[in-house]
Amino acid sequence: EKLPYFADQGGRDHIFLWSSETYSFPSWSDYIADSLFLSVESVPIHCSDFDAFWNYTEETAEEFGAKCHHCHWCFTGWKDLVIPGFVEQWSIEKMKYLEKPHSERNYTACYFGADSDALLIYQFANATVRNDLHTFSKRSNF
Numbered sequence: 001e002k003l004p005y006f007a008d009q010g011g012r013d014h015i016f017l018w019s020s021e022t023y024s025f026p027s028w029s030d031y032i033a034d035s036l037f038l039s040v041e042s043v044p045i046h047c048s049d050f051d052a053f054w055n056y057t058e059e060t061a062e063e064f065g066a067k068c069h070h071c072h073w074c075f076t077g078w079k080d081l082v083i084p085g086f087v088e089q090w091s092i093e094k095m096k097y098l099e100k101p102h103s104e105r106n107y108t109a110c111y112f113g114a115d116s117d118a119l120l121i122y123q124f125a126n127a128t129v130r131n132d133l134h135t136f137s138k139r140s141n142f
Contacts, residue, residue, distance in 0.1 A: 046071035
């Protein structure tokens with residue numbers, strides 16, 4: 001009712017931005033599932049009890065693990081888009097400083113985020129890509 005044109009196309013002509021690892025509108029699937037999503041995650045975190053996400057601390061990591069999981073059905077590739085997350089200028093400058101010329105590497109990868117052993121939450125999240133990149137970073141020419 002606060003979006004006067006939403007009902008015209010069932011929300012299919014509306015765009016919603018999800019700028020974190022979760023869709024921060026817990027009942028999104030009831031109201032805006034057909035809308036277009038711009039998201040920084042293609043497999044966002046979905047919580048059966050959203051308080052487990054909002055009230056997360058290192059002490060409540062097990063509760064988070066019991067109530068929150070990566071949602072493979074939340075993102076729909078034919079209508080939704082993944083966009084890059086925000087990267088601070090100091091991080092960009094550090095990446096430029098550490099950058100090697102392409103002729104000196106066999107592989108190129110960039111990951112920006114916390115190491116999976118830095119927070120207990122990653123015991124319950126799929127951190128395989130970040131772990132693999134961390135392992136690969138120790139190889140020569142990477």
